[in-house]
Amino acid sequence: MPLVRFDLIEGRSEKEIRKLLDVAHHATVEALGIPENDRYQIVYQHPENEMIIDDTGLGLNRTKNKVVISYTSKSRTNEQKQKLYKLLMKELGEECGIAPDDIMISITSNDDADWSFGRGEAQYLTGAL
Template sequence: MPLIQVDLQKQDDKKRLKNILDTIHECAVEAFEIPERDRYQIVSQHDPEEMILLDTGLGFERTKDQIVVRVTSKQRPREKKEKLYSLLCERLNVNCGIPPKDLLVSITENSDADWSFGFGKAQFLTGDL
């Protein structure tokens, strides 16, 4: 936990896609201080016309490298969220060549009762986690 969903344009290079996912996970581990094996990622790849990400009036144009990172997580302090935004921006740029203007991140929070990792149990509530 967290559950991270990544939306981006179709990638022909599977190594690049893996690098993107590894980089996102590395940032989540550092920012949210989660265990390395706490990795839940789902990727959706789209044709260019299936992703319309404007600038909300901020005055920039996105490129074909635009990416959306949606994070579903238990509540996190503002500082950890801001650290995640910063790390994602920096490392996706350095490691994957994704310009900072092409990154959109959204975090949705929920509670311990909203998670089951299998076996029909809410492991945060049962004390298993």
């Protein structure tokens, strides 16, 4: 955990998507201190006209290479979140060629009772995790 959703404009190859997921997972492990095998990622691809991601008045120059990364996670510190933002920007730029203006990240926090990893159990509450 966390659960990470990637919204992309369709057209990336399978290899490019896998690289994006691997690089993002590496940054997530490093920034949030989660176990390496704690990996839950979902990719959604959209036609270009279905992703309107404006710059919010910040002067961002978005391209067709943009990606929105949405985390649903147990609460994290502000320091962890800021480290994650910086690592994602750095590593996705270096490894995947995604410009900083094309990376948008959102984190939604929840609690232990909000997770069931299967079998109809809340594993954080039962002590299984």
